[in-house]
Amino acid sequence: MADLEIRRATADDLPAIIAMLADDPLGAQRESPEDLAPYLSALERLNGDPNQHLVVAVREGRLIGTLQLTIVPGLSRKGATRSLIEAVRVHADERGSGLGTRLIEWAVDESRRQNCQLVQLTSDATRTDAHRFYERLGFEASHVGFKRPL
Secondary structure (H helix, E strand, C coil): CCCEEEEECCHHHHHHHHHHHHCCHHHHHHCCCCCCHHHHHHHHHHHCCCCEEEEEEEECCEEEEEEEEEEEECCHHHHCEEEEEEEEEECHHHCCCCHHHHHHHHHHHHHHHCCCCEEEECCCCCCHHHHHHHHHCCCCCCCCCCCCCC
8 A cells, every 4th residue: 555645635536536425325326426516616615624634545646545534623522622534435446455444544543643532433324344344443333323314
């Protein structure tokens, strides 16, 4: 993985990121790769917020992974800052290569650098392979999550 670059995402990266987000049964239902406008707007909001880190993993000029890291200041846990890892995706050709581990390690290291006391993430209940992956990296399934569409 020495030839791997993890860097902030740019507008030029959006087609490849969206393709990865859409490349599974869940993402295929909720992503629209043919219309970049909402993604460009979201990227502008992300890049304008210092607590948002949308990153991509690039090897030999090819985008092969992505994740979003959000830094969340709070009052609970004696005013602890936590980070939230979201939208972890690895290109289908790279799954099993160790790239997912490297991306999560980057997120944990960046969380430490941002003085976070806790790293958390959510994963859809149907993604059992992902759950095993996160548990192998030291995460524990400690909570039940809830969502409400608006």
